[in-house]
Amino acid sequence: xxxxxxxxxxxxxxxxxxxxxxxxxxxxxxxxxxxxxxxxxxxxxxxxxxxxxxxxxxxxxxxxxxxxxxxxxxxxxxxxxxxxxxxxxxxxxxxxxxxxxxxxxxxxxxxxxxxxxxxxxxxxxxxxxxxxxxxxxxxxxxxxxxxxxxxxxxxxxxxxxxxxxxxxxxxxxxxxxxxxxxxxxxxxxx
Amino acid sequence: xxxxxxxxxxxxxxxxxxxxxxxxxxxxxxxxxxxxxxxxxxxxxxxxxxxxxxxxxxxxxxxxxxxxxxxxxxxxxxxxxxxxxxxxxxxxxxxxxxxxxxxxxxxxxxxxxxxxxxxxxxxxxxxxxxxxxxxxxxxxxxxxxxxxxxxxxxxxxxxxxxxxxxxxxxxxxxxxxxxxxxxxxxxxxx
Numbered sequence: 001x002x003x004x005x006x007x008x009x010x011x012x013x014x015x016x017x018x019x020x021x022x023x024x025x026x027x028x029x030x031x032x033x034x035x036x037x038x039x040x041x042x043x044x045x046x047x048x049x050x051x052x053x054x055x056x057x058x059x060x061x062x063x064x065x066x067x068x069x070x071x072x073x074x075x076x077x078x079x080x081x082x083x084x085x086x087x088x089x090x091x092x093x094x095x096x097x098x099x100x101x102x103x104x105x106x107x108x109x110x111x112x113x114x115x116x117x118x119x120x121x122x123x124x125x126x127x128x129x130x131x132x133x134x135x136x137x138x139x140x141x142x143x144x145x146x147x148x149x150x151x152x153x154x155x156x157x158x159x160x161x162x163x164x165x166x167x168x169x170x171x172x173x174x175x176x177x178x179x180x181x182x183x184x185x186x187x188x189x190x
Numbered sequence: 191x192x193x194x195x196x197x198x199x200x201x202x203x204x205x206x207x208x209x210x211x212x213x214x215x216x217x218x219x220x221x222x223x224x225x226x227x228x229x230x231x232x233x234x235x236x237x238x239x240x241x242x243x244x245x246x247x248x249x250x251x252x253x254x255x256x257x258x259x260x261x262x263x264x265x266x267x268x269x270x271x272x273x274x275x276x277x278x279x280x281x282x283x284x285x286x287x288x289x290x291x292x293x294x295x296x297x298x299x300x301x302x303x304x305x306x307x308x309x310x311x312x313x314x315x316x317x318x319x320x321x322x323x324x325x326x327x328x329x330x331x332x333x334x335x336x337x338x339x340x341x342x343x344x345x346x347x348x349x350x351x352x353x354x355x356x357x358x359x360x361x362x363x364x365x366x367x368x369x370x371x372x373x374x375x376x377x378x379x380x
Contacts, residue, residue, distance in 0.1 A: 144346075144369075145373060145374060148342035148367070149374075152341050152342040155341030156334075156337050156341055177338070180334040183332075187377050188377045
């Protein structure tokens with residue numbers, strides 16, 4: 001039990017230090033070695049905790065992600081339960097785009113170059129698949145189409161655009177992608 | 191002129207050696223240093239030619255890509271000109287998925303971890319945007335929706351799946367994604 005408590009403390013300490021380093025230095029300059037040094041822990045501890053450099057950012061993103069998912073699971077409609085499924089899909093897209101643009105630096109840094117993007121078991125896929133099933137309970141509700149829709153929603157910000165946070169107006173990027181997402185979803189579920 | 195001819199010969203030589211190394215060693219084990227060694231050229235020459243390690247694979251992929259694009263531009267319908275635009279979009283999706291699964295190793299190796307995926311100016315985006323404009327000349331034909339559809343088409347193979355070439359049956363993966371792409375496109379253009 002003592003060991004487990006130490007591990008939890010180490011994790012909280014590492015996450016706090018990592019967050020501080022991202023704020024001070026930018027994500028680009030946070031390394032496993034640098035984090036171990038600053039945290040006063042061995043490199044082995046950092047490695048066991050995060051696995052890879054991308055794992056550091058994934059852990060930071062994870063906390064924000066949990067807050068986002070709570071809004072979807074139990075926040076007010078139309079993002080939360082209570083609105084028709086198509087409206088919820090539209091609201092999910094807009095909120096997700098805002099989330100990704102707000103956290104672009106972390107979200108991109110969390111992409112591990114050696115690993116596929118973990119959309120295959122992401123909460124986004126879970127929600128889109130569920131809402132798609134409610135909105136149009138037919139062939140369109142397949143897991144494959146849900147995966148393609150998640151790619152359509154998250155791909156442009158995560159993967160294609162050159163640093164939307166540096167765009168003259170990130171809110172225009174979000175508005176444009178969200179409007180187009182609405183067209184897509186409404187037509188798929190029509 | 192002499193210098194330009196040398197450069198072209200170096201490029202052809204490097205591409206040939208790189209192709210051989212990928213076949214012999216697998217893409218994972220091809221490095222800038224290894225390629226320079228094997229080609230008997232300076233590392234500076236390799237660097238100037240390809241920029242990054244991912245640039246090597248992008249150059250290899252580029253030749254296959256050119257053949258693929260020729261099929262779209264001037265091959266037989268429905269992939270080539272002559273079929274209705276929606277049919278061409280459906281055929282484009284299936285052919286593109288087959289192409290990506292056939293060349294997954296190169297296509298993934300060509301993704302530069304430090305750079306956004308270059309879909310923003312890819313030939314795929316050009317074709318999807320053009321066909322979408324023909325198939326449904328209204329709000330759906332926006333460049334943003336075309337980008338989202340390219341993400342829906344290419345994202346699952348390029349980015350999300352764990353090595354589809356290692357799947358028990360890559361043709362099932364293609365068939366599944368292609369069927370779902372057809373649903374998506376037909377509904378968007380309905």
